[in-house]
Every structure is written in structure tokens, then in C-alpha cells.
Amino acid sequence: MWKGIVRGWVLACLAAVCAMPPALAQPAKARATAHVDLDARFQEVQATPALAGELYRLGRKVAAVCAHCHGDGGNSTKPSIPNLAGQNPAYLLEQLRQFADGRRRNEFMEGMIRAMNADEKIGMVLFYADQDVRPQPAADQALVLKGQSQFNKNCVRCHGSEGRGSAQIARIAGQQPDYLRTTLRRYRDGVDVRSNSIMTANTRYLTDPDIEAVVAYVSSMP
Ligand code: HEC
Ligand code: HEC
Incomplete structure (x- = not known):
């Protein structure tokens, strides 16, 4: 196992x-469920x-x-x-x-x-x-504001106004900045380690500076 x-x-x-x-x-009760x-x-x-x-x-x-x-x-x-x-x-x-x-x-x-x-x-x-997320404070407020308008235009529809997603859609509020940047670039560029047609369609138009802005905002959301 x-x-x-x-x-x-x-x-x-x-x-x-x-x-x-x-x-x-491994509690005994959990063992029988490997194939369910x-x-x-x-x-x-x-x-x-x-x-x-x-x-x-x-x-x-x-x-x-x-x-x-x-x-x-x-x-x-x-x-x-x-x-x-x-x-x-x-x-x-x-x-x-x-x-x-x-x-x-x-x-x-x-x-x-x-x-x-x-x-x-x-x-x-x-x-x-059930655990609380600790958001990442952002240093550059101008970048955060730029990211906020990106987010409101392009991300709210699925990830919600607070960035907390839904039953099926990821929470992104407070997520780690480097991880967000890498993930958004992967979706945008359609790399095979991680692709998703919905997210590719919604990141295709983002430039690297757009991604920096949206990352600064999203990672600082509580
Ligand atoms: C049409 C709905 C939709 C829109 C609009 C959308 N997303 Fe997503 N997002 C999804 C779905 C569905 C997933 C899960 C994809 C997967 O399984 O890889 C996802 C996944 C993500 C993830 C990965 C989360 C993780 O923990 O790895 C990030 C980051 C993300 N979205 C950011 C954004 C940002 C930023 C925007 C706006 C530029 C955006 N999304 C717009 C539906 C959407
Ligand atoms: C050696 C470091 C390491 C350990 C230990 C580890 N992970 Fe991960 N995990 C990662 C990395 C790195 C990623 C991001 C992978 C990527 O997207 O490239 C990840 C991603 C994930 C994701 C996807 C998150 C998202 O937002 O989409 C889940 C779920 C996850 N890990 C669960 C677990 C669980 C459960 C355990 C313990 C049983 C675990 N991980 C142990 C390094 C680790």
C-alpha cells in the first residue's frame, strides 16, 4: 500500500x-476501500x-x-x-x-x-x-488594483467575487503566488503537464504582465 x-x-x-x-x-476500517x-x-x-x-x-x-x-x-x-x-x-x-x-x-x-x-x-x-487560508500580503498596491480589474472582468464568472469558487471550481483566493503564475501560464500555453480547455480559453489573451497583476490580486484575497 x-x-x-x-x-x-x-x-x-x-x-x-x-x-x-x-x-x-491505517485504521482497520479504512483498509477495505481501495477500489471503491x-x-x-x-x-x-x-x-x-x-x-x-x-x-x-x-x-x-x-x-x-x-x-x-x-x-x-x-x-x-x-x-x-x-x-x-x-x-x-x-x-x-x-x-x-x-x-x-x-x-x-x-x-x-x-x-x-x-x-x-x-x-x-x-x-x-x-x-x-475545513482549514483557514492565510492570504499573501501584496507589496505593490497599483499592481493589485490592476489585477482586481482583470479579475472582475475575466474570472468572477466562475471563481466568484470572493475567489472562492464553488463545489466544482477551485478556490483561488489566497493561493501561493508562484504556483498561481506557473499554473496560469501552463493553462495559457497549453502545456501537457496541466491543461484544461476551459482555463485555456479564459487565459489565452493574458500577457505575462496581466498574469503578474492578477496573481498579485488573487494571492492577497482573504
Ligand atoms: C468559465 C469558467 C472559468 C473562468 C472564466 C475562469 N476559470 Fe479558472 N478554473 C475553472 C475551472 C473549471 C478550473 C479547474 C481546471 C482544472 O481541473 O485544471 C479552474 C482552475 C483555475 C486555477 C487552478 C487552481 C489550482 O488550485 O490549481 C486557477 C489558478 C484559475 N483557475 C485562475 C483563474 C483566473 C485568474 C481566471 C481569470 C483570468 C479564471 N481562472 C477564469 C474555470 C474558470
Ligand atoms: C514533496 C512535496 C509534496 C508532498 C510531500 C505533497 N505534495 Fe501535493 N503537491 C506538490 C506540488 C509541487 C504540487 C503542484 C504540482 C503542479 O501543479 O505542478 C502539488 C499539488 C497537489 C494538489 C493539487 C492542488 C491544486 O490546487 O490543484 C493536491 C490536491 C495535492 N498536492 C495533495 C497532496 C496530498 C494529499 C499530499 C499528502 C498525502 C501531498 N500533496 C504531498 C508537492 C507535494
Whole structure:
């Protein structure tokens, strides 16, 4: 089960970011669910408060492994690694699916996700969704204002006036600036590590300076 983690850890160590042992305690009840359908299980969990509570606690344990990169409670301390705090559960599950089926590529994350069963994935998203995001203060107010008008014109329609998305759409408010910049450029340029036709259509017209402005605004949103 944790072979993937170990493999991922080796890769991470090669990238000089290893520090934590790849060990997670596995409650017996979570073990039987490796092959269940993620959506069906998620619906079942949402409809069963006691189960949701149990998986939340499991998720908190999983998150201890992720904290090395995604930070305590999902507030990353590395601008290139995304916050998971406050992120919408269905969006997170969809990203796990994309890493697993190769639509989104990141060797370390692919290894991590292979090692997680359905209950660990669901517990993890319940835990992170419940954590508060710490926004990134922006230094350049003029740039923030420029970004705000970009955002209001081009992003609000889907990500909402507060940047918090919806059940299916990502929260972007308070996200790490380097990660936002890289992600927006990837969508715009249609690179294969991460593409999405909706986001490509909505970033195609953005210049690099437009992206800088929108990143300054979005990452500072509470
Ligand atoms: C070695 C560092 C590292 C560790 C440990 C790590 N991640 Fe990640 N994770 C990343 C990086 C880097 C990205 C961004 C990948 C990209 O888009 O290129 C990422 C992206 C993600 C995303 C997508 C977020 C988004 O906004 O789309 C999810 C979900 C995620 N990780 C979950 C986890 C979980 C769950 C764990 C623990 C089981 C974990 N990660 C452990 C480095 C890590
Ligand atoms: C028509 C709806 C729509 C519009 C308009 C839109 N987005 Fe998105 N956005 C999405 C969807 C859907 C996703 C999830 C794509 C995926 O799975 O990779 C997404 C994902 C993202 C992500 C990745 C979040 C993460 O955690 O990795 C960022 C960043 C983002 N959008 C920023 C923006 C910005 C900035 C704008 C305005 C310039 C914008 N979006 C306009 C629908 C939209």
C-alpha cells in the first residue's frame, strides 16, 4: 500500500526535499476501500455525519505527511507549492483523479496518490476544506488594483467575487503566488503537464504582465 509513498519519497529525496518518514497509521476500517468509486463513497460520507467525522480524523493524519510540502493545515510556506487549506472538496478530488489518470503530471504527487485509498483521499479533502487560508500580503498596491480589474472582468464568472469558487471550481483566493503564475501560464500555453480547455480559453489573451497583476490580486484575497 505504501510502496508508492516510499517511491515518491525517494524521488523527493532526489529533489532534496525529504525529511519525513513515510509512515501513516491505517485504521482497520479504512483498509477495505481501495477500489471503491470515489464519487459514490464521497456522497455516502457526506450523508453520514459519523463517518464524515471518522474520515476527517483519518484525513488529519494523512495531512501530517503532506505538511512537509503543503504546510501545517494546508498553508504552504513555499510559494511554488499550492495551499490546500480552504480548498473545495470536489475540486481536490478531481485533481487527485487527474494526477492518477495522467491528465495532470507531477511525478511526486502521482506516487503519493497511488498510495492512498479512497477513505484517505476523502478524509484528506474534508480536513483541508475545513482549514483557514492565510492570504499573501501584496507589496505593490497599483499592481493589485490592476489585477482586481482583470479579475472582475475575466474570472468572477466562475471563481466568484470572493475567489472562492464553488463545489466544482477551485478556490483561488489566497493561493501561493508562484504556483498561481506557473499554473496560469501552463493553462495559457497549453502545456501537457496541466491543461484544461476551459482555463485555456479564459487565459489565452493574458500577457505575462496581466498574469503578474492578477496573481498579485488573487494571492492577497482573504
Ligand atoms: C514533496 C512535496 C509534496 C508532498 C510531500 C505533497 N505534495 Fe501535493 N503537491 C506538490 C506540488 C509541487 C504540487 C503542484 C504540482 C503542479 O501543479 O505542478 C502539488 C499539488 C497537489 C494538489 C493539487 C492542488 C491544486 O490546487 O490543484 C493536491 C490536491 C495535492 N498536492 C495533495 C497532496 C496530498 C494529499 C499530499 C499528502 C498525502 C501531498 N500533496 C504531498 C508537492 C507535494
Ligand atoms: C468559465 C469558467 C472559468 C473562468 C472564466 C475562469 N476559470 Fe479558472 N478554473 C475553472 C475551472 C473549471 C478550473 C479547474 C481546471 C482544472 O481541473 O485544471 C479552474 C482552475 C483555475 C486555477 C487552478 C487552481 C489550482 O488550485 O490549481 C486557477 C489558478 C484559475 N483557475 C485562475 C483563474 C483566473 C485568474 C481566471 C481569470 C483570468 C479564471 N481562472 C477564469 C474555470 C474558470
